[in-house]
Each structure stands twice: as structure tokens, then as C-alpha cells.
Amino acid sequence: MQTTFAKQEAVNRQWYATSAKGKVLGHLATQVALALMGKFKPDWTPSTDSGDYVVVTDIESVVFTGRKLERKKYRFHSGYMGGITEISLGTLHARKPEMVLQLAVKRMLPKGIQGRHQLKRLKVVTGSAHGHTSQKPIPLP
Helix, strand or coil, X not given: CCXXXXXHHHCCCCEEEEXXXXXXXXXHHHHHHHHHHCCCCCCCCCCCCCCCEEEEXXXXXXXXXXCHHHHCEEEEECCCCCCEEEEEHHHHHHHCHHHHHHHHHHCCCCCCHHHHHHHCCEEECCCXXXXXXXXXXXXXX
């Protein structure tokens, strides 16, 4: 019996849609990251990008557990001396709610060119309407 490896040309990409209303951020990010990597598929191969597209709606009503809104900090650096910026999760969620999920998923994906390509297939939308209905997305497993 031989092991079969998925070819990049034979990848069939599916569109998934899910709502973040009432879901915990970490659990939602894990499900989205697995779908973006293609780990739900039986022919998953680590060296082949066989992931799918994911559309997440209602991101402004995602749930955070514990005291993360005040205590969790995101740090960004501009590259210059003294160029570090620190922002709390509550402030970031109030300003850019879609960025909170993108950062959580980005840190779960593989580092490198493959992870950057997978992150481009994530579509995060505030509100319940999205512009990807023509792709006929199915619910996220």
C-alpha cells in the first residue's frame, strides 16, 4: 500500500460561513484555523496548502472569558527605537473587532509563506451580511 500525497493542482477549495455571535474567541479561532489549513479533509498533507475559505460574521458579539478584556495586551513594534505600542483587548475590540479574530487565527497558523496564503482566505465581517453569498458557503463543521 502506498501513501498518496495531495497535489496543489487537485485541491478543491470549499467556502464555509459561521457566525461569532455568542461564541468564545479561542474556540472559534481554533475551528477557523483548522478549516484554513484543511485539516478537516481526509487528504490533508502538511506540505500542500489544501485549506478552504472561511467567512465569519457578527464578530462584534464574540464572547471573552475571564478578565481578558482588561488584562490581555497586544504589543506591536514599529521597528524604531522606543516604537513599541501596547493596547488592551477591550480597546482593540472596540476599535477594530475583526482584527481580534485575525490576530488569534494568525498566531495559530504555520509561520511562513504557507500561513500567509492561508490567512488571506479568512474573511471577517462586522454585522450579519457578507458579500460572499454567490459562493454558496456551507456552515463550518
